[in-house]
Amino acid sequence: MGHKCFISFKTNDSDYKDYIQNDLDVDMIDKSLNDPIDSEVEDYIMRKIREDYLSDSTVTIFLIGNVSAENSFSQNQNFIKRELQASLYNGQNNSKSGVLGVVLPNMYDAVFAGSYNCSVCNGSHTTVKINDSTVIKEFSYNYYIPNDKCAWAEEDRYCVLVKWEDFIENPETFINKSFDKRDSDISTKIKVKP
Numbered sequence: 001m002g003h004k005c006f007i008s009f010k011t012n013d014s015d016y017k018d019y020i021q022n023d024l025d026v027d028m029i030d031k032s033l034n035d036p037i038d039s040e041v042e043d044y045i046m047r048k049i050r051e052d053y054l055s056d057s058t059v060t061i062f063l064i065g066n067v068s069a070e071n072s073f074s075q076n077q078n079f080i081k082r083e084l085q086a087s088l089y090n091g092q093n094n095s096k097s098g099v100l101g102v103v104l105p106n107m108y109d110a111v112f113a114g115s116y117n118c119s120v121c122n123g124s125h126t127t128v129k130i131n132d133s134t135v136i137k138e139f140s141y142n143y144y145i146p147n148d149k150c151a152w153a154e155e156d157r158y159c160v161l162v163k164w165e166d167f168i169e170n171p172e173t174f175i176n177k178s179f180d181k182r183d184s185d186i187s188t189k190i191k192v193k194p
């Protein structure tokens with residue numbers, strides 16, 4: 001039985017949202033908002049999104065395109081920020097969701113930047129640029145939850161990250177992985193409004 005998923009995306013990336021909804025062979029119950037709610041009042045819109053779309057969804061799929069960053073200054077990021085905050089928030093009628101960041105192809109080079117040798121553990125770590133230039137803080141903070149290690153292991157992160165091409169090969173694997181984070185130890189360290 002599939003999990004209930006909400007897709008958080010910028011309008012520029014709606015083709016990818018449509019692909020997930022219409023062409024992807026995945027067992028999920030789509031709770032996404034396809035058309036903007038007809039209102040000028042942002043608080044009303046956000047309350048509708050929380051109540052009608054996010055309250056019973058359990059995984060939020062966040063599409064990471066080239067205008068999804070904290071520093072995409074020409075963009076109004078209020079919606080994706082509030083959608084992730086509502087996803088991370090553990091309320092009475094709205095338990096927190098897993099968060100799956102899907103890196104879209106036009107962001108591969110900006111996010112995945114090879115590997116380096118670590119002077120602390122002498123191991124090799126990959127360079128994954130999840131920061132204000134690539135994503136909003138709600139995602140980056142909960143991907144790189146502060147710790148005193150030299151690198152982050154899978155269990156040190158709440159947000160799950162995947163490349164678009166890997167996601168569409170095996171969507172349920174990544175949706176399930178994000179779903180399972182809700183009960184993991186690291187879930188006690190997340191921040192709703194970093």
Ligand SMILES: [Zn+2]
Pocket residue numbers: 118119120121122123125150151
């Ligand atoms: Zn290291």
